[in-house]
Amino acid sequence: MTVEIIIVLGIIVLAVILFVTERLSIDTVAVLIMLLFxxxxxxxxxxxxxxFSNPATITVASMFIISSAISKSGALSSVGIALTRIGRKNYLLCLLSxxxxxxxxxxxxxDTAVVALLMPVVIQVSRDIKVSPSKLLIPLSFGSLLGGVCTLIGTSTNILVSGIAQTQGEKPIGMFELAPAxxxxxxxGVAYMFFVGRHLLPSRKLSENLSEEFDLGDYLTEIILLPDSPSVGQQLQKSGxxxxxDIEVMQVTRxxxxxxxxxxxxxxxxxVLKVRIGVDKLKSLKQEKGVKLKSERKFRDEDMRMSHSKLYEAIITPNSYMEGKSLKELDFRSYNHGAxxxxxxxxxxxLHQKPTHVKLSAGDVLLIGANNFQAGKLRQNEDLLIISQTERSHFNYGKIIPVLLISxxxxxxxxxxxxxxxxxALAGVMLLIMLGGIxxxxxxxxxxxxxxxxxxxxLSMGAALEKTGAAKLLADYLIYGVGDYGPHALLSVFFFITFMATNFMSNNATAALLAPIAxxxxxxxxxxxxxxxxxxAYAASLSFMTPMGYQTNTMIYGPGNYRFADxxxxxxxxxxxxxxxxxxxxxxxxxF
Incomplete structure (x- = not known):
């Protein structure tokens, strides 16, 4: 074992620790590791x-654009309509479909785009047929993962492994080479979920409305600002x-x-301010100088409609800019026009207490009060996905036909x-831009x-492993330990190590680490x-055991009200x- 190999293995161990602990974002860790090499x-x-110039990186970027163009064209609207019709007939047929x-x-x-597209539909269907969303969201995520391993472009991991193979002098993976297995x-996977898995799915309480679902337990009251109130003459956001x-002002009457x-x-x-306030702060409000309280009662969904607003659920998307920041740091209310x-x-x-101070994570669900204008702005926010009060995309045949033909x-x-x-993929992106598809x-x-x-x-991990001989050293250890049992046993070991590692760290990082060794x-x-x-390639995408195993598992965690044990x-x-x-x-x- 050379000094170079020791350095490479030390850096990779550091990378694994950082990936698992999530002290830094995965992209930061990846660039840091590259810099250390x-x-x-x-x-x-x-x-x-x-x-940065690897064909895999450029292909993945291109597929993000093509996937978005298909989604924005409205070509997939019929999918939501069909799923809604099926769901209202039979739960088992809905799960299978x-x-x-x-x-x-x-x-x-x-697959992240697929889950983002179907999750609002699934939540609405579950409420229509009186079934908890927890009974359908895990099947949605698992189905997308199982479909992603059928083609080269199904997941970024497949494209990454193909790129690593090409870099190491191997033939790249064909478009449908992955399909048979x-x-x-x-x-x-579908048979397991249909006959066994559905019985293991949790059945969380199905609430009648969002205020009940989020257990707000807050009171709505009207207060009158008297002339001697310290808040008179101040901006709303800076008032005491x-x-x-930490109250929410729902309406102002002047x-x-x-x-x-x-x-x-x-x-x-x-x-006259109509405010929502927690039970623990109600007593303090009554003692506030220059404030006169009118009647108070429990907060309900209807109170939002009375103030020309609605309640919306929005999920923090994976790799969102909002991750690791608080609403206060993001100046959320000002940036979203008062929502x-x-x-x-x-x-x-x-979390109800001081929600503006909580550090946000991917998969967190925000309960947002917003009027129609504010909701429109929220839908334009790429870092948030509205999963309630959704608006179905409209068919645009002028875009659908060229987008589908190009794809x-x-x-x-x-x-x-x-x-x-x-x-x-690059040619497809250029055609989409020139023809107005995006x-x-x-x-x-x-x-x-x-x-x-x-x-x-x-990708630098694979390059370092191969260049220094660290990959050969690790391969020799594996062959020494399992090689006597033949290539079948070694392949089984690789699959096991890959899917276990993927459940606790980035699937792409796992593939980049293990593909050169394989x-x-x-x-x-x-x-x-x-x-x-x-x-x-297969094992890096087939990760079902943890919510961190794949982005789609993280996305459904909050909306499904799941627990890690589920x-x-x-x-x-x-x-x-x-x-x-x-x-x-x-x-x-x-x-072999």
Missing amino acids: VLTGILTPVEGLAG LMLIAAGLSAFIN GLCFLVV LVRDL SKEKIQVFPTLILKAND SVLAIRHRDEI LGVIVTAATGLMPIVVS RIEEVYKVIDWKVIFMLAGV IVTAEEMGVSVRPFLMAV YLKVGTPLNILLWIVASIIIPFFFP
């Missing part, structure tokens, strides 16, 4: 930065009422006229070998830049690289089942 002389600057629809879409569209995984008592509530509104004497956050569901906990062209040209996938200013917004920087960074292991044993490479209960048997199936069918479709 360069600073220690393991990689040259050109080698370290090569990930949901998983198959999610799988079919995820084979060609980014992928479809077997899909059938097994809002700053010190001289019998209702006026719009916004953060910089100057309060005046005799203003106010009433409560936050973080994992399985609902089909990208798939066909890559599948037939007429063009490499990176070229066909605006140029939208292109930069729809690309998940955190994923792009993360991919570029983690290639060297196969070469050292003198067998085909393909089955080992495929084992890593994923272990439903996902662990499925992961073990697929591990057994993979150990049998991967060598069958990809012989």
Whole structure:
């Protein structure tokens, strides 16, 4: 073991710790690791930065754009309509249809986008048929993951593994090369959820309205600002009422006229404020100088409608700019034209006290009070996904036809070998822009830049492992420990290690770490690289045991009101089942 290998393994151990603990965002960790490889002389600057020009990185960026163009065109609106009709007939048929629809879409569209598209529909269907959303959201996420492993463009992980293979001198993965084994995984996964998994799904209480669901338990009262109130003459957001008592002002009436509530509104004497306040602060409000209380009662959904507002649920999307920041830091209310956050569901906990000071995480659900104008602005926020009070996309045949034809062209040209996938994807993006399928200013917004920087960074791990011989050293250890049992046993070990690691750290980071080792292991044993490479690609996306295992699992955590144990209960048997199936069918479709 050389000094260089020790440095590389030390940096990779640091990366794994940072990925698992999530002390820093995954893109930050990836770029940090790349920088450490360069600073220690393991990689040259050109080698370290090569990930940014890697075909895998460019292809993933292009597929973000194509997926967004399909979604924005309204081409998938009929999917939501069909799912709603099926759901109202039969729960089991709805579950089966949901998983198959999610799988079919995820084979060609980014699976995070598929879950974002279908989650509001699923939540609405669950309320229509009086079934808890927790009975349908895990099947939605699992279905999208199972569909994603059926094609090259199904997940960014598949594209990444293909890029690593190409960099190491292997043949890139074909568009439908993953399909035979992928479809077997899909059938097994859907059958498991239909016959076994659905019985393990939790059944959380189905609330009649959002205020009850979020257990607001708050009171609505009207107060009159007397001339001697310290808040008179101050901006609403800077007044003692809002700053010190942390109350939400729902409506302001001045001289019998209702006026719009916004953060910089100057309060005046005799203003009547309709406010929402927690039970613990009600006593303090009664003792506030210059304030006269009128009647008080429990807060209800109807109170939002009376003030020309509605309650909305919005989820913090994976890799959102809002992650790690508080609403106060983001100046959420001012930035969103006065829309106010009433409560936050973080994992399985609902936070009411000082929600503006809570550090936000991906998957957190915000309960927001907003009028129609504010809701429109919220829907334009790329860092939030409205999952209630949704508006269905309208068909736009002027966009749908060219968008679908261009997308089909990208798939066909890559599948037939007429063009490499990176070229066909880039060509598709340029055609979409020129034909108006997506605006140029939208292109930069729809690309998940955190994923792009993360991919570029983690590719340096594979380069460092291969260059220093660390990959060969680790491969030798694996062969020494398991090699006597043959390549079948080694492949099974790779699949197991990959899906276990993916449940606790980034799936792309796991693939970038293990794919080079898998290639060297196969070469050292003198067998085909393909089955080992495929084992890593499949296993890195088939992560069902934790909410951190994949972005779609994180997205449904809050809306489904799940607990960590729910994923272990439903996902662990499925992961073990697929591990057994993979150990049998991967060598069958990809012989040693």
